[in-house]
Amino acid sequence: MENPRLSSNSTAFGIALVVASIANALLVAAKEKSPKVLGFMKGLTGHHWITHCTFIILLFLVLGWILSHINGNKGIQMASGLLNATVVGGVILAGMIIVGFYLIVG
């Protein structure tokens, strides 16, 4: 028998994946356009890319954990089809922002 529901972890970390991917793209634009942001990121770990990766990976893990534990540990609720569309659309959009930024602005 077909079960149409996704687990709370799938939903929570799916949303975290989209948020972290978009944040990754926006952080690219921020550090490339602002020497202050770039300098701050370099200052934290010695290399802007290490700070960038650490922040985005932590954002994914922490946000995913929080979203899977809200609602009395039931996790965030979302229609399965909407989650699929959000994950695919969000990841593709984030990729397009990065590629578009370096094509047009960078």
Added chain:
Amino acid sequence: MFLGYKNPPIDLMKEILLMTHVFLGVLCILGALWVFVDTLNAHDTNLARIRLVSRFVPVVMTLGFLIAGYWYVNIYPADKAIILKGPWPFAHDFFMETKEHLVLMLLLLTLYLPIASSADLSSNREARRLTLWVSSLIVLTGLMMEGEGGVISMGLRMGLLPH
């Protein structure tokens, strides 16, 4: 001189690190492709294999990411200077710049793959669809990374040619 290297242990280590990260990237792509194909035919008998391979993908990706990160931070700056002075500066300005940030999305996708495929894929249509999407995004992004890596090494080669 050994195999054409002036400083064999260090120079060889650089080459081995570079090739290892490419090899692990290929393993990641093949693993995600395996998950994709197995998920298309998901049934009770291949669920354990799908879960095993979907856990293998983030392991090889994380290893490759760490090696590539070490290489990018410590070894690549010398190559970058050569690329930027050569006839193919876009190999760094566009291809390396996008690669170093798109690869982070690829890492997150691989970390998400075992979560997406943890459901009973034989009876859960939406989980099956999600696993298919995530694994196909990993394959496509991974292939893009391999292609970008090829252009970057070509940019370095062009920079080393007399011009």
